[in-house]
Amino acid sequence: MDPAQRSQAISRFLLQSPPGEINDVLNDVRNIISDDESLEEIVHPALKEYNLAQFIVADVPGADHNSIVSDAARVNGEDDRFLDPRSKTSFRFDHISLETSEPEVVEPDAESEPFRVALESSVLTYLAAHFHDGTASVFADPQSSTRFIVQIVANKYNPVNFWSGRWRSEYVVDLDAKTVAGRILLNVHYYEQGNVQLETSHQSSITFPPTITPSNPSGSASKLLALIADQERAYQESLSDTYHEMGEKTFKGLRRALPLTRQKLDWDRVLGYKLGAELSASKGVFGGGS
Known part of the structure; x- marks a missing residue:
């Protein structure tokens, strides 16, 4: 090679x-x-x-929370510098060691910041209610004061029981177009006595009412998160239904319900046959019997 x-x-x-x-x-x-x-x-x-x-999570220098490292977090003009809008800090990120360094204060856009902060507050409330161990970041689009990107990631690693998983979701909120374009990405790995991976994605599009406006940040952000919560709940329920059906129908269809004789095996009788065969063999070896 x-x-x-x-x-x-x-x-x-x-x-x-x-x-x-x-x-x-x-x-x-x-x-x-x-x-x-x-x-x-x-x-x-x-x-x-x-x-x-993968929306890798980074420790924000000087802050007591984490932030998501992603394309949306990238600071313009710098390859490995990323923004944590919550603390108004940018930092350099090492993609090998996953360490952060060189924090700098960043002044947010005055026009978009009030709505971004309100949206961030609603996202963090939603995160605390629905994700056991998650991180969220809300970014303002530098090209538009009415466009925002919401990112959520939740990781669960359980190597003792041979499984791991990651939930990622991203929503682009456009207040001018009155739309939310979303995507959910899910990865799960089970590897006890085998190697099974689930990798799935889901796209969504929401059109919201004109009552959601930049002039009412708090109320509008709360309504947007309710719409997002409905999307994520519906997707999780659809996954649950799908895998329940797989267990009840698909996997059962991969094996015979009965052997070719169309009769269930009587395992007690099978064990009796085996024991009888062993006794017969013993009599032959040791010369027993009449």
């Missing part, structure tokens, strides 16, 4: 890593490459792509 093919293969492995397991994949790759300097050159672009796509 030439260097270009090797680099592409390693990148694919990293980008397909299940939630919370990318370090395990990276360590396996390191054992194959056996050259940390070459490895860093190969994996850095892949790790950056992975982190941005």
